[in-house]
Amino acid sequence: MDPVKYVYNRFSRKLHLLRDHRVAAPMSSLTSSAPVRGLKIGIIGFGPFAQFLTQTMIKQGHSIRATSRSDYSEHCARLGIPFIRDMDEFLQSDNEVVLLCTSILSLSDVVKSMPFQCLKRPTLFADVLSVKEYPRDVLLQALPPESDLICTHPMFGPESGRDGWHGLTLMYEKVRIRNEAVCSGFLHIFASELIIAQGCKMLEMTCEEHDKLAAKSQFLTHTIGRVLAEMQIEPTPIDTKGFEKLFEVKESVANDSFDLFNGLYVHNRFARQQLKNFEVAFDGVKHKLLDRMNE
Numbered sequence: 001m002d003p004v005k006y007v008y009n010r011f012s013r014k015l016h017l018l019r020d021h022r023v024a025a026p027m028s029s030l031t032s033s034a035p036v037r038g039l040k041i042g043i044i045g046f047g048p049f050a051q052f053l054t055q056t057m058i059k060q061g062h063s064i065r066a067t068s069r070s071d072y073s074e075h076c077a078r079l080g081i082p083f084i085r086d087m088d089e090f091l092q093s094d095n096e097v098v099l100l101c102t103s104i105l106s107l108s109d110v111v112k113s114m115p116f117q118c119l120k121r122p123t124l125f126a127d128v129l130s131v132k133e134y135p136r137d138v139l140l141q142a143l144p145p146e147s148d149l150i151c152t153h154p155m156f157g158p159e160s161g162r163d164g165w166h167g168l169t170l171m172y173e174k175v176r177i178r179n180e181a182v183c184s185g186f187l188h189i190f191a192s193e194l195i196i197a198q199g200c201k202m203l204e205m206t207c208e209e210h211d212k213l214a215a216k217s218q219f220l221t222h223t224i225g226r227v228l229a230e231m232q233i234e235p236t237p238i239d240t241k242g243f244e245k246l247f248e249v250k251e252s253v254a255n256d257s258f259d260l261f262n263g264l265y266v267h268n269r270f271a272r273q274q275l276k277n278f279e280v281a282f283d284g285v286k287h288k289l290l291d292r293m294n295e
Contacts, residue, residue, distance in 0.1 A: 038062045039185050042095035044110060046072040046083070049128065050101035052158040054079060056165070057189060065093055069106075091118035096182050100127040100135070104263025107135055111142045124148040124182050130218060130260065132207035134267040136175055149175040150183060151207050153214075154190065154200070159255070165190065170200040173207050215270035222261045223278060225253025 038061040043050050046068040054064055064081045066072060067090040076083035084090040091098075091114065102110045107129065125147055127135045136151050143149060154161075155169040170190040177183045190200040228250035235247060253261075265271045 037185060039096050039182065040094060041065075041097045041099055041186075042067070042090060042093060043099045043101055044068070044090075045100065045102035045106075046070075046076070047101065047103075048158055050099075051075065051079075052161065053099075053101070053128075053154075053189075054081070060189060062189070065090070065095070087113060088115050088118050091115060092120060094120050095123055096121070097124045097126060097186050100125065100129070100139075102129075103257075103259055104129050104131055104134070104267050105259050108138055111138055114142070116142070116144050116147075119144065119147070122146040122148065122179065124150065124177075124179065124186060126150045126152055126186060128152055128154055130214065130264060131268045132171075132173070132210040132214075133269070136173070136207045140175065148177050148179055148183065150177065150186065151175055152190075153210060165200050166198050168200050169203055171203045171205055171210050173205065173210075175207075211268045212270050214264075215268055215274040219264045219268060219271045219274055220278065221249060222253050222256070222264060223275065225249045226258075226261060229254055 040063045041057060043054065043064060043066045046054075046066040047070075050066070050068075051072075054066070057064055058079065058081070064079075065084055066076055066081060067084045067087060071083075071085070073083040073085075082093075084093065100107065100110070107127075125139055125143055126149075127139070129135045130153060132151050132153060136149070139149055150172055152170060152172040154165075155171065156165065161168055172187065174183060187202065191202050192199045224246075228246060233247060233250060235244075239247070265275070
């Protein structure tokens with residue numbers, strides 16, 4: 001079996017086992033076709049992924065406003081939403097949900113810069129980072145006690161979700177929820193992409209469970225892709241299907257910043273052991289080859 005299929009199959013089996021041993025949350029309220037009240041959602045960090053999510057949120061009838069360190073005022077104007085540079089003004093804009101779409105490495109500085117005293121109401125904070133224990137801990141320490149918190153990881157991006165979210169996975173943990181109506185409304189964004197289209201596979205698990213699995217899947221995939229990029233592999237006239245899949249992994253990882261890869265390693269405590277496992281496994285394969293040569 002080629003390495004890409006091996007990583008994918010292992011991750012799929014682990015998700016299957018988790019589903020079998022967890023009582024599934026009732027999703028009828030999330031996937032219902034009944035109209036859902038539009039939410040006032042403020043987005044912090046308006047890069048490509050946030051822009052990708054915003055397009056669907058607007059179609060669903062939610063009221064969006066954005067802030068970011070970079071100037072996205074022209075892009076927001078094209079979308080018909082306000083871009084607010086000042087963080088005080090942003091938090092005073094009566095958001096029901098504040099969605100953090102920052103990079104992993106910048107999250108702590110962004111949260112430290114937020115004047116939470118400017119909030120006008122108890123607010124649901126959510127994040128979409130690719131690691132989960134780290135943002136959970138940062139936000140629990142910083143948020144006002146009356147603020148709710150849900151940690152999510154959409155297991156897709158602008159490229160894989162360009163034709164819709166149907167069948168793609170969204171992982172989430174309700175870390176601290178008192179306003180169930182707002183929380184359900186936020187999850188409904190992903191559970192039912194549009195009234196006429198079904199949305200994501202909604203997978204509820206703890207942040208710890210997520211990071212254990214992500215270290216063995218997402219981080220491992222990025223590690224293999226980065227190694228292949230360092231080797232500067234390129235297509236050949238005699239490529240096998242297995243090599244074509246490896247090249248796709250390399251190309252996919254190349255579209256992501258090294259900061260993302262760094263964040264997956266630094267802020268997922270399980271990634272360090274996975275990197276050690278990778279090194280040991282590589283050395284084991286190498287030694288087997290050398291031993292055979294000496295037979």
